[in-house]
Amino acid sequence: MRILFLVLASLALVEAQGAGGAQGVDGTNQGGTDSSSPTASAACTFCTVPAGYTAEDWEAPLNVQDQFSPRWRKAHRKAKRYLSDWTVQDKVDVVTGSGWMQDRCVGNTRPLPERNWTGLCLQDSPLGIRFGDFVSAFPAGINAASTFDKKMIRDRGFAMGKEFKGKGINVALGPMTNMGRVAAGGRNWEGFGGDPYLSGIATYETIIGMQDAGVQATTKHYIGNEQERNRHTSSSNIDDRTLREIYAHPFLRAVQAESAAFMCSYNLINGSWAGQNSKTLNGILKTDWGYPGYVMSDWGATHSGVLAVTSGLDMDMPGDINFDNGQSSYFGANLTEAVRNGSVSVDRLDDMAQRIVAAWYLVGQDKKYPAVNFDSFGDKNEHVDVQDDHYKLIRQMGAASTVLLKNKNHALPLKKPRSIATNYPYLVDPLQAISSRAQKDRSTLNWHLNNWDLNGVATVAAPADVAIVGINSDSGEEYIIVEGNIGDRNNLSSWHNGDEVVKTVAKNNNNTIVIVHSVGPMSMDWADHENITAIVWAGLPGQESGNALVDVLYGDYNPSGRLPYTIARKDADYPASIEYLNVSRTETNVNYSEGLFIDYRHFLKEKIEPLFGFGFGLSYTTFDISNVQVSSLCGEEGEKPDSTTSNNQRRDEANSTTYDSSAMSASSTVSASSMVSINSTASAASTVPTSATVSTNSTASANSTSCASAVPTSGHKDGSDGDVKKHKSAKIGRLMTRDLHRERWKISADVRNTGSINGCEVPQLYLVYPEAAGEPPRVLRDFDRVNLEPGASTTVEFTLSKYDVSIWDVVTQNHVVPDGEFGIVVATNAFADGATGTFCPGKC
Secondary structure (H helix, E strand, O other), rough: OOOOEEEEEHHHOOOOOOOOOOOOOOOOOOOOOOOOOOOOOHHHHHHHOOOOOOOOOOOOOOOHHOOOOHHHHHHHHHHHHHOOOOOOHHHHHHEOOOOOOOOOOOEEOOOOOHEEEEEEEEEOOOOOOOOOOOOOOOOOHHHHHHOOOHHHHHHHHHHHHHHHHHOOOOOOOOOEEEOHHHHHOOOOOHHOOOHHHHHHHHHHHHHHHHHHOOOOEEEEOOOOOOOOOOOOOOOEEOHHHHHHHHHHHHHHHHHOOOOOOOEEEEEEHHHHHHHHHHHHHHHHHHOOOOOOEEEEEEOOOOOOOHEEEHHHOOEEEEOOOOOOOOOOOOOHHHHHHHHHHOOHHHHHHHHHHHHHHHHHHHHHOEEEEEOOOOOOOOOOOOOOOOOHHHHHHHHHHHOOOOOOEEEEHOOOOOOOOOOOOOOOOOOOOOHHHHHHHHHHHHOOOEEOOOOHHHHHHHHOOOOOOOOEEEEEEEEEEOOOOEEOOEEOOOOOOOOOHHHHHHHHHHHHOEEEEEEEEEEOOOOOOOOOOOOOOEEEEEEOOOOOHHHHHHHHHOOOOOOOOOOOOEEEOOOOHOOOOOOOOOOOOOOOOOOOOOOOOOHHHHHHHHHOOEEEEEOOEOOOOOOEEEEEEEEOOOOOOOOOOOOOOOOOOOOOOOOOOOEEEEEEEEOOOOOOOHHOOOOOOOOOOEEEEEEEEEEOOOOOOOOOOOOOOOOOOOOOOOOOOOOOOOOOOOOOOOOOOOHHHOOEEEEEEEEEEOOOEEEEEEOEEEEOHHHOOOOOOOOEEEOEEEEEEOOOOOEEEEEEEEEEOOEEEOOEEEEEOOOOOOOEEEEEOOOOOOOEEEEEEEOO
C-alpha cells in the first residue's frame, strides 16, 4: 500500500536550545538590576501576606557539620582543614563572583593560585551546555518527567553531568524544579510538571545522576518562581501550608539527593526578596532541613550585602550589581569591610566559604578535574567534543517521553514495527526523519510548509492516505521576548496559525494525525474532530526529535509517555493564570490563592472533566491493574531513636520504586501476620494488627473515622493563622528525621499486559486523605514503569513514610498525620478508577 504523507511547517520544530541556543543564564539580560525595584522594606508595604504565614527573623545556623550525612560531614571536615589558614580576603573571593563576562563561564569565582584554588566555573542550561560546541541537546525537563521512568531520568542527569565535566564546568545551573502552577508559565518546560511528588522524584534522580558524573548540581529557583512576567519585582504570596506541601517539597528532595547548591529566585516571597528571606533560607532550608550546601543568588538577584549574608545567602552571582564588568558588588570589598567592622561575623564568612568548598569536595572536584576548555564570550575555545554516544539516550528518551493522547481506529502505528538502522548523532527534524522512512517504504511523500496558505494546505491534504500535521508553541525567560511573548505565553493557542491548519486538514482528510511540539498545555478545541484519528504529544524531545518521533509513529517504539500536567477543555478551567497586568513596578502581587489545588487536584476538587488528565497516556497494547496489597513495616522493628545524622544519606540504588530511602538508616522487617490483601472487589474480612489497620473500599472513599489517631491535628486547617513563631534554637534538620521519613507501609499491585504486543505501563500510586484533612481528592505519592510481554504480569511495590501521609500543621509548625482512614488508588492516571483500598496509619 502506498502511503501519501502531508507534512506541514510546524512539524519541523526541533528543540536545539540545549546546544548553544539554550535560553540563557538566569537573568543575564545585560540590563542588570532595575533601579526602580522596590526595597525589601517597601515590598512589605504592598505585599498581601496570606494567612498562616509569619514573617520571622532566622539566624544562619553555623558549625553544624556533625548533623550532616557522612558524605557531607567528610566533605565539610576537608573544607574546614583546607580553609584553616585562609585570610578574610581569600574567603571573600570564594563567595563573590568575579563579574559578568570577566572570565570564560557565565559565572566565575576568582582563582587563588597561592592557595591551589582554581576558582569555580558555573554554566547553564538545564538542557545541556550553553555557549559550547560539540555538546548535546538533551530532552527538556518536562519530557524527562513525562517518561515517568526514574532510571532514565537519572541516566539523563548522568550524561548531562559528563558533558559539563568534560568542558571543565564545576557547577551546572540546574535542575529547575519550580512547579507548573500556571499552564502558560514561561519556564515550565525546564521543570518537571504540575505535581510536587513527580517533580521531587525527577529532581532527586537528576541530581544523583549529575553529581555521580562529578559536576555540582544547582537546584533552582528557590522559591515561588512560577511565572516570568514581572519576576524581578513581584511578590509570590504563598500561605504556609501550601508553601510546605507543594512548592517546597521538590526542594526537600533535592536536599535528600545532596544537591551541592541552591539558587535563589528573583521574586519576593511574601514581601521579602528570595535572596534575603531568612525564613526560607535560614529557617526552612538550613535549619528545618539541615541543608549543608551553599545558596547562590540568581544573576543580579542580590539586593543587599549584610542583610543577604545574615539571611542565608552564601554566594553572589555573577558578583557585580548591574552587570558592570565587576565594577561594583554587594559582596567583594563591601563584605570584607562588613566582616572587619563586625556587621558580619567571621564565623558566618567561614560558614559561607566552607559550604562552597565542601560541595567541591563532595563530588570529587579536588581530584584532577578538567580545566575549562571553552569560552562563553570570546575565542578561547579548545573545541573539545563531549557528546560521546549520548544521542542514543536522547533518542530513547525522546521516544519514551512521547505521549499518545488519541488513537482512533488504531490509526497508529502506521506500519508493522521494524528497526531503523541509521543513527544521527546530531540534530534531526521530523520532516527529515519521516522522509527517510517513507523512502525506505517506497511511500510517496508530499509536504506543505506555509501555515498561512490554507488553500494550499487543503490541496495537499485532500488526496493523501494519511495527513501528518505538526503544531507547536514556545516560551522562555522574561528578558527573551519572542513574537510579543514576554517569557510566559500570552495564550495557550498553537503558534503560527497552527489551530487553523489542523482544522483545515481535518476538514479535507479523514485520517489526520496531529503532532504537538509544545512547552506545555495547549488549547485543543479540535481534539474531538471525527477526522482526527491520532494526537501525539512530543514536547521538547531534544536533538533526536525526528528519529524519536518516527520510532513511535511506525511502532518501533510502543508509546509509553504520560502527561506531566493536565490539559483542560477550556482555558478557564485551569486554577490559576499569569498575572499579565503591567501594574506599578512596586505593586505586583502574585497571589497563590488556589492553595493546594493546582493542576489535577483542582480539576478533581471542582469535578471538572479535563480533555487529557495528569498521568494519562495511551499505548499500542492494553493493561490491567489489580490485587492491591498493603504491608505494615512497623510491627517487628519497633520505634528506634530519632536521628538526623543519617537522614540526608543519599541512595545508591538507581531503580527502586521509592526515592526517599535517603532518609532511612536501616531496613525494616515485615511480619507475615501484618500482610493484608485488598482490591476493588474483595471484602475486608482479614484480621490486621492494630499498628496498621487495612480494609477495602471499591470507591476509595476515605471519610471514615474508625481509625485510631496517630498525631493530634488541631490547627491544621488550610489557611489558618500560624501565630506561633519558631525558635531560633530549633534543632538542625528537625524535619528530616528518620522517624518522619523511614518506610512504614508497603503497597503492591499486580500489572498485566492484556494486549497482543510488548509495551510499558506506568502504575501510579495516589493517596486519598480523610476528608477532614482538607487535602485534594487524591494526590500522587509514587509511580513505577514496567515493561511486559503480551500476557505477562508483574507485581509493583511502593512504600509510604509518615511524611508521605502527613499534612503541614501551621500551628505546631510540623508534619502531622490526620485522623481517619486513608484511601489508596493504584491507577493509570489521576482521573482513572484503578485498584483501590483503604488503610489506617494508626500508631505506626
